[in-house]
Amino acid sequence: AQTVTQSQPEMSVQEAETVTLSCTYDTSESDYYLFWYKQPPSRQMILVIRQEAYKQQNATENRFSVNFQKAAKSFSLKISDSQLGDAAMYFCAYRSAWAGSEKLVFGKGTKLTVNP
Amino acid sequence: DSGVTQTPKHLITATGQRVTLRCSPRSGDLSVYWYQQSLDQGLQFLIQYYNGEERAKGNILERFSAQQFPDLHSELNLSSLELGDSALYFCASSVVTPGQEGTEAFFGQGTRLTVV
Numbered sequence: 001a002q003t004v005t006q007s008q009p010e011m012s013v014q015e016a017e018t019v020t021l022s023c024t025y026d027t028s029e030s031d032y033y034l035f036w037y038k039q040p041p042s043r044q045m046i047l048v049i050r051q052e053a054y055k056q057q058n059a060t061e062n063r064f065s066v067n068f069q070k071a072a073k074s075f076s077l078k079i080s081d082s083q084l085g086d087a088a089m090y091f092c093a094y095r096s097a098w099a100g101s102e103k104l105v106f107g108k109g110t111k112l113t114v115n116p
Numbered sequence: 117d118s119g120v121t122q123t124p125k126h127l128i129t130a131t132g133q134r135v136t137l138r139c140s141p142r143s144g145d146l147s148v149y150w151y152q153q154s155l156d157q158g159l160q161f162l163i164q165y166y167n168g169e170e171r172a173k174g175n176i177l178e179r180f181s182a183q184q185f186p187d188l189h190s191e192l193n194l195s196s197l198e199l200g201d202s203a204l205y206f207c208a209s210s211v212v213t214p215g216q217e218g219t220e221a222f223f224g225q226g227t228r229l230t231v232v
Binding site: 035037042043044045046047050091100101102103104105106107108109 | 220
């Protein structure tokens with residue numbers, strides 16, 4: 001079974017600074033997808049960014065980018081120019097590419113605080 | 117707005133009771149997932165339905181059951197409720213068709229269940 005580990009229960013960053021959230025995963029599969037979801041106090045789960053394992057290029061979405069290291073099974077999220085609205089719980093998630101295995105496996109989450 | 121609708125938003129009930137949570141997926145999404153979010157267990161996958169059929173099962177208790185109806189909405193039934201069932205229950209939906217296996221899941225706002 002796949003597992004996802006987020007080793008930082010809490011992180012803080014100053015507004016306008018850059019922060020990196022860590023995520024490692026364990027799988028024996030070669031094809032899969034990785035996601036970062038954001039959960040603000042409203043509790044809505046919002047997709048931040050996704051990465052296909054077969055792509056070597058790291059995904060980027062505006063101020064959010066990932067560092068995907070397939071051999072190391074590492075998938076970190078970098079938030080640049082942090083804003084107060086970035087404060088939330090961030091969850092790393094794994095999804096198999098196999099049909100019938102579309103469920104998401106989540107890490108325990110990292111609570112990000114943004115200080116003004 | 118993710119397009120996934122969950123009702124009710126909040127539910128308070130007594131131990132031993134039975135409740136039904138409802139989910140309407142995004143238009144066009146055939147797959148529905150149920151997740152449970154609790155402080156001690158994190159986000160756990162419960163069950164997935166695809167076009168009316170059960171597709172995958174996770175850590176779902178025997179006291180819990182779900183179904184997906186012809187109009188694709190889904191219901192999660194929780195019975196003989198215990199204090200430990202208090203959690204946030206999310207529904208998510210995705211396309212899941214050949215060629216779109218990597219499409220992300222969109223989450224509803226969740227149902228906060230409190231068992232007293």
